[in-house]
Amino acid sequence: MKVHDHQLQVPGLRMTKQRKEVYRALMENQDHPSASELFDQMQDTESPMSLATVYNCLEAFVEHGAVKQVNIDREPSRYCQNSTPHAHFHEQETGTIHDINFKPGTSLSDILDLPEGTEISNLEITLKGKLPQ
Amino acid sequence: MKVHDHQLQVPGLRMTKQRKEVYRALMENQDHPSASELFDQMQDTESPMSLATVYNCLEAFVEHGAVKQVNIDREPSRYCQNSTPHAHFHEQETGTIHDINFKPGTSLSDILDLPEGTEISNLEITLKGKLPQ
């Protein structure tokens, strides 16, 4: 998979104009938009599309590891443009979601009592609270 | 809040027979049952109750910090009898959820690049994969 200037290329994933548009909006969005927020944005583009298509596009990106689906509590899923490993901080006052990076050279097993030989295929860390300032 | 022999006592929380029964089932359940699984179990007790009541009881427990609501992906919420801080490991083959404790003396900020002064009110860690054996 190559990512360059908001152009996504994944072998086996057709880059239709709808997918290009959804991907672009996601990349330009610093926040973590929901499907319906993206759907609203799509209505102002040259390829307005159905909500089903927005969901389909996002699902394709998530399946190919280009986008992360972020589930916090039972709220509508949000989608994350940052495909590198990171945690999510949900600021309570504003409702915004911030990416938090891992410290280099650290691992979850530094703080978790995991049995030896555990294979982790997926990892989600979500914090809620207040960031300084 | 005092917990003794599966008797929950929280100031301000009436311990009706329905709440006692839901709490007991949750405590005796090593797994992390969903509301509808608990509802099914309730039908065999001396106080069969409505699904709305199961949801109401669980909501009351969660609000009072006696029970944890566990959300993994978009699956139905599961409820956790372990009110101490811990992470959840979702075993992919069986679908079971295991509690993982934190190593004593460690903190999330050991591995996360959190700004100084961050206030964390809530924390969720979910792993997915395979446990040994």
Next chain:
DNA sequence: GTCTTTTTTAGAATAATTCTAAGTTTATTG
């Protein structure tokens, strides 16, 4: 061009959860 596969779409369906409003139980007060 034809053929095949993938994608898009409108609208219907699904399903977990919440809401409503009425009845019941429990606590409090005099």
Next chain:
DNA sequence: CAATAAACTTAGAATTATTCTAAAAAAGAC
């Protein structure tokens, strides 16, 4: 104790994010 107030339970309706369906359109292969 009786009267009143507050909290709780309930059946069923409503909500709503998401998925499904089945038909049309688009894209790629040849």
